[in-house]
Amino acid sequence: MIEFRDLKRQYLYLKKNIDDKINDVIQSASFIGGKQVNILEQTLANYVDVKHCISCANGTDALELALMVWNIGFGDAVFVPDFTFFSTGEVVAAVGATPIFVDVRPDTFNMDTVSLEGLIRMVKTQGKLKPRAIIAVDLFGQPAEYDKIKQIATRNNLYLLEDCAQGFGGSIDKRKACSFGDISTTSFFPAKPLGCYGDGGAIFTNSDEWAKKLTSLKVHGKGLNKYDNVYIGMNSRLDSIQAAILNAKFPVFINEEMNKVQLIARTYTSLLNNYVKTPLILDGFNSSWAQYSIQLESNEERDRLQSYLKEQGIPSMVYYQKPMHCQKAFGESVFKYDELNMTTNRLCSTILSLPFHPYLNSDEIEFVCDRVKEFFQRK
Missing domain, CATH: 3.40.640.10 (Type I PLP-dependent aspartate aminotransferase-like (Major domain))
Structure with missing residues (x-):
């Protein structure tokens, strides 16, 4: 699994x-x-x-x-x-x-x-x-x-x-x-x-x-x-x-794991780029890839893909389901953030994080990507 x-x-x-x-x-x-x-x-x-x-x-x-x-x-x-x-x-x-x-x-x-x-x-x-x-x-x-x-x-x-x-x-x-x-x-x-x-x-x-x-x-x-x-x-x-x-952990983290996650991220992106919106890394920037997150067209599409992956034995996560300004704990916001933070509102409904860690092997990566492609081909 x-x-x-x-x-x-x-x-x-x-x-x-x-x-x-x-x-x-x-x-x-x-x-x-x-x-x-x-x-x-x-x-x-x-x-x-x-x-x-x-x-x-x-x-x-x-x-x-x-x-x-x-x-x-x-x-x-x-x-x-x-x-x-x-x-x-x-x-x-x-x-x-x-x-x-x-x-x-x-x-x-x-x-x-x-x-x-x-x-x-x-x-x-x-x-x-x-x-x-x-x-x-x-x-x-x-x-x-x-x-x-x-x-x-x-x-x-x-x-x-x-x-x-x-x-x-x-x-x-x-x-x-x-x-x-x-x-x-x-x-x-x-x-x-x-x-x-x-x-x-x-x-x-x-x-x-x-x-x-x-x-x-x-x-x-x-x-x-x-x-x-x-x-x-x-x-x-x-x-x-x-x-x-x-x-x-630290010597392995800097000498091995950081290189592995770059390769895994590039592989994910090359295999999925034509199907979903993949993460952008800015020029001169290097990510430690805590998550690999794709964007879907809508909340409905995101939820259906997540359900389909679960049926195939592939876990995924939604980061984050609710904007900070909607958290009840903060009470009344100073400004009307719903009118301002349009990108955040959309991301909370469309983003999905795929399995990602330095110890994923090529067969597992290919299996995840094949299932994502299969979802869109079936659709």
């Missing part, structure tokens, strides 16, 4: 190294912090080419910790893609600020800079909120257009936070994802490009001041010791076993 993301097959390939590193942690009885966490933070900082990497419990905490460092809260506006996972906007509301949902491009699914500039102007004109930050998401593995977004942030005196939960391993002109924001974050959720066997996250920055505060905030606002607390923080530490698993 084809798996949507085959973590079992990956584990069997890496089994000895993963088991050895987990055993080292157990033998040392150092379960929080310690050698494995230190090694991971230094390894990732070197890879991304950023001064500081601060690990934490998950990608959502990583985003919220960044906003806390910048003292973002009530009365502040933070600009967030409308087409993304809930946590990107959730953390804005969690610190008391207001998320402003920005439309996305129809081809890359990342933040649309024209929509972004328009909404910044609208917030300023309305005068009820103070624009403070932009959270750009590297959706499905491809970095957002950081050259344009950074210019917009600078012109408007806004912080730029890179949500690289899906994009770790991607790049723009050889500059690595997780290096584009004033602060950048990632997630090590098991299904992510580089995933552990539980929850995990990391924060990247070149600022010594912010790194020091982040290190404190993630451990209850710790000062000189755990009984000296200088901030109201949270409990968000990465377990040593999860760090050990990531240390075992």
Whole structure:
């Protein structure tokens, strides 16, 4: 059976190294912090080419910790893609600020800079909120257009936070994802490009001041010791076993898996390009391919294809079924987003993600593509 993301097959390939590193942690009885966490933070900082990497419990905490460092809260506006996972906007509301949902491009699914500039102007004109930050998401593995977004942030005196939960391993002109924001974050959720066997996250920055505060905030606002607390923080530490698993996975991720996913994506695109709208990777951009997502003509066609694939034993996923601005948790939106975010509304009804991971073999890829073609030929 084809798996949507085959973590079992990956584990069997890496089994000895993963088991050895987990055993080292157990033998040392150092379960929080310690050698494995230190090694991971230094390894990732070197890879991304950023001064500081601060690990934490998950990608959502990583985003919220960044906003806390910048003292973002009530009365502040933070600009967030409308087409993304809930946590990107959730953390804005969690610190008391207001998320402003920005439309996305129809081809890359990342933040649309024209929509972004328009909404910044609208917030300023309305005068009820103070624009403070932009959270750009590297959706499905491809970095957002950081050259344009950074210019917009600078012109408007806004912080730029890179949500690289899906994009770790991607790049723009050889500059690595997780290096584009004033602060950048990632997630090590098991299904992510580089995933552990539980929850995990990391924060990247070149600022010594912010790194020091982040290190404190993630451990209850710790000062000189755990009984000296200088901030109201949270409990968000990465377990040593999860760090050990990531240390075992990382060399294979950069030396093998990143090359494999490029080949698999090219194969999918070459076989499906005449049947569906396939993903666009911008010139100079490199995706880590967290997902491979195609677009259909309508919600009805998407649902029928998904049902047909399921009948053939092929799993697929819909990312995302509901725009952020329609999530009940956010309550009343500041603007009438239904009139603005037309691309997001359409994508939620037409996008479908196919099985994708570095351990797919050529027969499986061909089988998936043949079934997609068969669906359209039958239609």
